[in-house]
Amino acid sequence: xxxxxxxxxxxxxxxxxxxxxxxxxxxxxxxxxxxxxxxxxxxxxxxxxxxxxxxxxxxxxxxxxxxxxxxxxxxxxxxxxxxxxxxxxxxxxxxxxxxxxxxxxxxxxxxxxxxxxxxxxxxxxxxxxxxxxxxxxxxxxxxxxxxxxxxxxxxxxxxxxxxxxxxxxxxxxxxxxxxxxxxxxxxxxxxxxxxxxxxxxxxxxxxxxxxxxxxxxxxxxxxxxxxxxxxxxxxxxxxxxxxxxxxxxxxxxxxxxxxxxxxxxxxxxxxxx
Numbered sequence: 639x640x641x642x643x644x645x646x647x648x649x650x651x652x653x654x655x656x657x658x659x660x661x662x663x664x665x666x667x668x669x670x671x672x673x674x675x676x677x678x679x680x681x682x683x684x685x686x687x688x689x690x691x692x693x694x695x696x697x698x699x700x701x702x703x704x705x706x707x708x709x710x711x712x713x714x715x716x717x718x719x720x721x722x723x724x725x726x727x728x729x730x731x732x733x734x735x736x737x738x739x740x741x742x743x744x745x746x747x748x749x750x751x752x753x754x755x756x757x758x759x760x761x762x763x764x765x766x767x768x769x770x771x772x773x774x775x776x777x778x779x780x781x782x783x784x785x786x787x788x789x790x791x792x793x794x795x796x797x798x799x800x801x802x803x804x805x806x807x808x809x810x811x812x813x814x815x816x817x818x819x820x821x822x823x824x825x826x827x828x829x830x831x832x833x834x835x836x837x838x839x840x841x842x843x844x845x846x847x848x849x850x851x852x853x854x855x856x857x858x859x860x861x862x863x864x865x866x867x868x869x870x871x872x873x874x875x876x877x878x879x880x881x882x883x884x885x886x887x888x889x890x891x892x893x894x895x896x897x898x899x900x901x902x903x904x905x906x907x908x909x910x911x
Contacts (some may be wrong), residue, residue: 641666641834647698649686656682658859666702667832671867674856675879676901680838688722689715719801723791725810730778738778743797802834809844821847842871
């Protein structure tokens with residue numbers, strides 16, 4: 639049984655269908671990269687997995703460790719081991735970073751009357767390269783640089799200890815030095831904790847650190863190709879999405895016709911057509 643199983647997933651946002659039959663499986667401890675052109679459905683897939691309101695499943699199923707996720711609210715999905723790190727983490731005024739890290743780990747906010755020295759958020763801030771003296775009492779992400787926001791989310795991930803982390807473009811808005819630090823910390827955590835990861839990215843820069851097992855390419859609301867991540871990245875960098883997928887511009891009709899052709903050719907080769 640896969641840790642995450644997505645079968646024939648159709649999702650509407652308002653009156654518009656965004657996902658049109660997504661199939662995806664992630665095993666325990668697997669790092670799976672998902673890429674695709676803009677508006678291919680990657681963000682909708684993330685928000686649907688999280689259970690965010692407004693993303694309506696009209697067909698198909700999401701199962702996490704054998705549990706049907708279709709009707710479960712966000713807090714129950716998180717409690718079962720799901721964590722989403724967003725491309726652009728929001729600023730949260732009035733909430734201290736130390737307290738959010740503690741809450742992510744199932745602890746109450748820090749009370750100096752009960753705990754003279756804070757011992758949960760502090761070592762995690764140090765681990766991700768954020769000076770506790772500077773960031774301990776700051777409001778979440780307020781005035782943070784892109785790299786600092788990513789590091790603060792990393793500290794929350796480490797506190798939550800998820801079974802599956804979903805990372806939405808973790809390399810976006812991050813300089814090379816910060817990317818190396820983030821990538822190494824993520825890679826170490828994944829391997830040490832046998833944690834699965836679904837990583838949305840457009841670039842190969844983070845791959846050497848997280849060492850992905852598989853990659854999938856989404857286009858027009860479906861997963862079109864799944865295979866070796868380095869081979870897929872190389873072909874996309876060489877040809878671009880349109881030429882690699884054989885569809886330009888990407889549209890559902892062409893993709894469906896192409897899939898039917900593949901199926902017919904396969905049947906002829908097997909002598910069943």
